[in-house]
Amino acid sequence: MxxxxxxxxILGGNRIPFARxxxxxxxxxxxxxxxxxxxxxxxxxxxxxxxLGEVVAGAVVKHSRDLNLTRESxxxxxxxxxxxxxxxxxxxxxxxxxxxxxxxxxxxxxxxSGVAGGVDSASDAPIxxxxxxxxxxxxxxxxxxxGERMRALLGLRPRQxxxxxxxxxxxxxxxxxxxHMAITAARWGITREAQDELALASHRSLAxxxxxxxxxxxxxxYLGLTxxxxxxxxxxxxxxxxxxxxxxxxxxxxxxxxxxxxxTDGASTVLLASDAWAAERGLPPLAYLVDAETAAVDxxxxxxxxxxxxxxxxxxxxxxxxxxxxxxxxVEIHEAFAATVLATLKAWEDERFCVERLxxxxxxxxxxxxxxxxxxxxxxxxHPFAATGGRIVTSLAKMLHEKGxxxxxxxxxxxxxxxxxxxxxEGA
Amino acid sequence: xxxxxxxAAPPRLARVFAEAVVTxxxxxxxxxxxxxxxxxxxxxxxxHLLAYQRICGFPVNDLLxxxxxxxxxxxxxxxxxxxxxxPFPLPGLLHTTQQVTAHRALxxxxxxxxxxxxxxxxxxxxxRLVDLVTEVTSEGEVVWEGRSTYLHRGTGDATAERxxxxxxxxxxPPAAIWRVPRDIGRRYARVSGDVNPIHLxxxxxxxxxxxxxxxHGMWSGGRLLASLGHAAYEPSVARLWFRKPLxxxxxxxVTYATSGPVRIAGVRSRTDPPTEIVALxxxxxxx
Numbered sequence: 083m084x085x086x087x088x089x090x091x092i093l094g095g096n097r098i099p100f101a102r103x104x105x106x107x108x109x110x111x112x113x114x115x116x117x118x119x120x121x122x123x124x125x126x127x128x129x130x131x132x133x134l135g136e137v138v139a140g141a142v143v144k145h146s147r148d149l150n151l152t153r154e155s156x157x158x159x160x161x162x163x164x165x166x167x168x169x170x171x172x173x174x175x176x177x178x179x180x181x182x183x184x185x186x187x188x189x190x191x192x193x194x195s196g197v198a199g200g201v202d203s204a205s206d207a208p209i210x211x212x213x214x215x216x217x218x219x220x221x222x223x224x225x226x227x228x229g230e231r232m233r234a235l236l237g238l239r240p241r242q243x244x245x246x247x248x249x250x251x252x253x254x255x256x257x258x259x260x261x262h263m264a265i266t267a268a269r270w271g272i273t274r275e276a277q278d279e280l281a282l283a284s285h286r287s288l289a290x291x292x293x294x295x296x297x298x299x300x301x302x303x304y305l306g307l308t309x310x311x312x313x314x315x316x317x318x319x320x321x322x323x324x325x326x327x328x329x330x331x332x333x334x335x336x337x338x339x340x341x342x343x344x345x346t347d348g349a350s351t352v353l354l355a356s357d358a359w360a361a362e363r364g365l366p367p368l369a370y371l372v373d374a375e376t377a378a379v380d381x382x383x384x385x386x387x388x389x390x391x392x393x394x395x396x397x398x399x400x401x402x403x404x405x406x407x408x409x410x411x412x413v414e415i416h417e418a419f420a421a422t423v424l425a426t427l428k429a430w431e432d433e434r435f436c437v438e439r440l441x442x443x444x445x446x447x448x449x450x451x452x453x454x455x456x457x458x459x460x461x462x463x464x465h466p467f468a469a470t471g472g473r474i475v476t477s478l479a480k481m482l483h484e485k486g487x488x489x490x491x492x493x494x495x496x497x498x499x500x501x502x503x504x505x506x507x508e509g510a
Numbered sequence: 511x512x513x514x515x516x517x518a519a520p521p522r523l524a525r526v527f528a529e530a531v532v533t534x535x536x537x538x539x540x541x542x543x544x545x546x547x548x549x550x551x552x553x554x555x556x557x558h559l560l561a562y563q564r565i566c567g568f569p570v571n572d573l574l575x576x577x578x579x580x581x582x583x584x585x586x587x588x589x590x591x592x593x594x595x596x597p598f599p600l601p602g603l604l605h606t607t608q609q610v611t612a613h614r615a616l617x618x619x620x621x622x623x624x625x626x627x628x629x630x631x632x633x634x635x636x637x638r639l640v641d642l643v644t645e646v647t648s649e650g651e652v653v654w655e656g657r658s659t660y661l662h663r664g665t666g667d668a669t670a671e672r673x674x675x676x677x678x679x680x681x682x683p684p685a686a687i688w689r690v691p692r693d694i695g696r697r698y699a700r701v702s703g704d705v706n707p708i709h710l711x712x713x714x715x716x717x718x719x720x721x722x723x724x725x726h727g728m729w730s731g732g733r734l735l736a737s738l739g740h741a742a743y744e745p746s747v748a749r750l751w752f753r754k755p756l757x758x759x760x761x762x763x764v765t766y767a768t769s770g771p772v773r774i775a776g777v778r779s780r781t782d783p784p785t786e787i788v789a790l791x792x793x794x795x796x797x
């Protein structure tokens with residue numbers, strides 16, 4: 083484990099409830115949502131008018147006009163306008179990567195405090211002109227004469243006027259994330275029943291967390307929503323079993339809408355600081371970010387599944403820290419699909435995978451399922467891509483604080499592009 | 511004794527304005543009618559709030575910008591000013607100043623009672639002025655007060671006592687440029703219900719004696735307040751002076767200054783020398 087000069091403390095966080103696509107936040111922009119999440123954080127921690135070290139956030143599906151999304155949100159928030167900000171993007175791992183970046187600057191003494199976050203809207207999506215039309219318009223704008231411009235525009239065809247909407251497909255494979263996941267699920271023999279059980283557990287755990295008020299100091303109501311719109315308190319194994327497969331073919335078609343995360347709108351933030359900054363303001367740390375690791379896999383040629391990078395990242399991280407899976411009190415694995423979690427767990431128990439792919443002597447280990455996603459995860463809460471990292475980090479930090487100093491938590495988030503970011507948190 | 515009329519629903523403004531246009535040339539009394547209009551138990555319509563936040567540049571959230579209750583009270587103002595026994599015809603009245611006092615931050619969850627009456631009919635060098643007072647209460651407590659001053663252009667009294675002039679639009683290089691689109695009057699009319707013809711189209715504006723279309727003062731005022739950020743939600747007194755019309759389409763300059771606890775903002779023309787269009791002062795609520 084790299085010896086960090088000092089520790090980065092997680093003091094808390096704030097998010098807005100997550101809304102289903104075209105639900106309560108249909109008309110809200112990403113800037114609106116991120117500003118609302120930030121303002122809730124500012125109110126909770128008394129930061130109005132304060133200059134923080136920096137705010138780092140991002141969105142996965144972003145309008146080209148929002149090139150400075152985070153800075154614009156800071157300017158619209160109650161933070162001092164002198165708080166710097168920048169955008170990051172690492173697909174679904176954006177929020178966790180932002181947290182790691184802020185924590186690193188705190189550890190190095192470059193900043194004393196910072197906010198990490200993320201936001202995504204699947205409703206207020208950017209719509210662009212078709213690639214053909216874009217090229218024709220660019221050629222026309224470069225034309226030196228009316229004749230040249232006319233020739234360029236004569237290339238226009240009606241069907242090129244149809245706008246392009248962002249698609250949930252990998253550029254290099256043309257397969258949607260669900261189609262990729264279906265291949266991985268079949269390869270690891272993940273059953274429909276196991277996926278339905280995991281989805282049910284996610285909804286039940288999240289509902290229970292709401293019932294005991296776990297989110298009371300982690301969330302600010304927004305546009306009339308006070309809890310995640312996707313949460314189904316009345317779902318059951320029977321209902322989940324009745325859903326038709328959404329991805330995959332034939333026997334391998336095990337993934338349904340119930341075991342996939344829905345398209346979601348939402349934003350989250352995490353407040354990090356040095357011990358000194360926190361003590362000065364009387365804000366008790368909940369947890370510390372100890373270390374993080376990012377892995378990437380070659381999914382393009384079918385060598386590995388698109389969402390399997392965390393299976394590689396966690397063993398590397400734990401080896402550096404001298405820890406084993408059994409050393410963790412809580413484990414958070416982002417539920418992109420129920421099958422993502424199950425395939426990752428199965429890979430770590432598989433001797434052949436661990437020896438051949440991870441270079442270990444034997445199986446990596448088993449995650450105690452009673453420690454996994456204990457307050458529910460993305461299947462129930464929803465998954466506004468870049469906002470998921472902040473949701474998980476804040477919840478885990480609070481749970482570790484409840485467990486006490488020295489408790490350990492693991493976060494694992496898979497991302498498009500065959501990447502995965504994982505981190506270790508330690509309770510304060 | 512003031513006659514208070516409780517309305518079941520906000521008046522439909524297109525009709526109020528249409529009637530007012532028809533009755534504009536009828537003989538008008540000299541004095542104000544002693545009436546008030548009241549709308550009780552109003553819930554905030556979120557889609558309307560969102561449209562207001564968007565058009566003025568406020569972030570979309572659950573808070574009511576300090577200028578928003580004015581939009582809730584405006585239909586009552588129009589109803590009152592559209593009465594046959596109101597001393598001036600409603601179409602063509604110019605909004606000259608606005609004061610809003612926010613006693614506390616208001617949210618979309620607050621249930622509001624809005625009441626409007628007219629007072630302080632007085633002379634002005636270019637005609638006569640009248641104040642429309644809007645009082646917003648929630649759970650029996652006054653939470654917001656507005657005072658809108660309108661000018662009826664006509665025979666004035668050069669010796670008339672002037673209202674407080676207000677701060678100058680701050681000098682110096684522009685902090686921002688607004689490119690105000692041609693249709694902003696029609697768009698703000700849809701949100702605010704203020705379908706005064708001077709804001710809608712050059713032809714209807716000319717019919718009212720203006721050279722061309724002008725933006726609503728409360729649009730430029732709302733946008734100016736929105737540009738001040740979080741101050742727009744805090745307990746405060748905001749005052750707006752509409753000095754010259756903002757002709758649309760148009761490009762104008764925005765400047766800011768601070769004077770102790772008071773923030774000043776202004777809109778001016780891009781000409782040399784500039785013409786002052788709107789001035790805003792925002793002060794903390796007196797303790």
